[in-house]
Amino acid sequence: MLSDQLVVERIRRDFPIFSRLENGKPLIYLDSAATSQRPIQVINAVVEFYEKINSNVHRGLYTMSEEATEAYEAARANVSSFVGCKPEELVFTRNATEALNLVAFSWGRANIKQGDTILITQMEHHSNIIPWQILSAEKKAHLEYIRITDDGLLDPVSVEEGLGKGPKIVAITQASNVLGTINDVKAIAKKAHEAGAICLVDGAQSVPHMPINVKEIGCDFLAFSGHKMLGPMGIGGLYGEFDLLDSMPPFLTGGEMIKEVNLEGASWNDVPYKFEAGTPNVEGAIGLSAAVNYLKGIGMGWVRSHERELIARALPLMLDENGVKVYGPTNPEQRGGVISFNVEGVHAHDVAEIFDSEGITIRSGHHCAMPIMNKFGIPATARVSFYVYNYGDEINVLMNAIKKVKRVFSVG
């Protein structure tokens, strides 16, 4: 077995971006929860598509178009196996946001009626809140939230209360992009089914970081984004249980999603094409498939344990640092590779700016999760997030940057 450090060094050589200097210093990229970097294998896969087989899919009868179609469908098969579903259960979307909207729009409008309950949580990303707010307003349905505790976990009492209301759907994130919390979605999906609901999992922050199998989780839908898992921007996926997808009306409409059209109407294409109107992001799908190969190569078990080790090292240091407030669970077992924090008396923006001067890129703001900010009574947090190319030494630079923030602002 190679040591973690050696594995990471080898991985980093695949990422051209790491030759970049940030403010004259080696780039320390701690913003993978926003978007990950891409390895050369992914970049090359996209370039190769354009250089060798660029043509539309499911249309031309000529060889090159058939090759493009084959590559696109091979990408679907590869990505679907990565999350443990059948190829026809994977709809390519632009990103997790579009996948979540697809469910709210298509399944939601066909199944949610006046007075029904939709259950989500207080730790959702806006993309798993707004579609449900709009749907429930439109249908006069009730939108209920599972509360979170002060340490950023789902409140078990609130889980039971929520399920007790007989929801039609439980839509929940597997990993919080702010608190880092990993939710036991397998248990939630089971409870949701027992309560007569279907279960949608937002996998935007989990699919890139841990082994995922939708059949093992038992969820009905899973949404994720390619750009957070080493893939290109503009490609993502929705897993949907086949019979459920089959029973749903289309989402966007136009070309590709129909079987037959006459002046009176149309019949819908088969799943998953029914949900892929228009020319798809073929190079994106091919790039995502290359990303999946890359992740399979290093092993998702390794990815998860690597991030857990980084968190286990960084978290105690940050918790011990005077004047630093850390949000979310303190046990690395309950956390993904994300740490949100604030330096007392300093706005998160200023923290990020000073980090940048040290070559460290982090995110600051509300992270599209304003209900979490409200829960903790803060306008914003600074956030570091780790991925496969980060290593332990970067945590020392991170801690020094926190000390610099305190020095500049004479706090702590």
Add this chain to the structure above:
Amino acid sequence: MDEDLYREIILDHYKHPSNFGYLPEANAKFRDSNTNCGDTIQMEVRVDGGEIRDIRFTGVGCAVCIASASLLTEKVKGAKISEVMSLGEKDVLSLLGLSSITPERGKCAMLPLKVLKASLIQFQKQA
């Protein structure tokens, strides 16, 4: 980062802002935020005879935003509405002692002036 961003003037005004608080006798008031970063500024202004008699502000924000609000309120006390309306990014940067700013931080720096102008526009509409 522009190391200059955290020079004394900005840090001083961030930690000890001038004119921070509410103005009960205000007749112009506005509040706005930068959606992406959550900086929020509320301006409360007393306008008499087309001039700013008094001004206070409240809000949360980064050093650049709060310092900008503090320096701006100092500058506009006694100014005519028309003078405030003609202020722009250059003026704000010169108050902050900066020659340039990145687009993201520019939004933080400009929020207080944007809110102040909005309060005055609203005041004029009501008058």
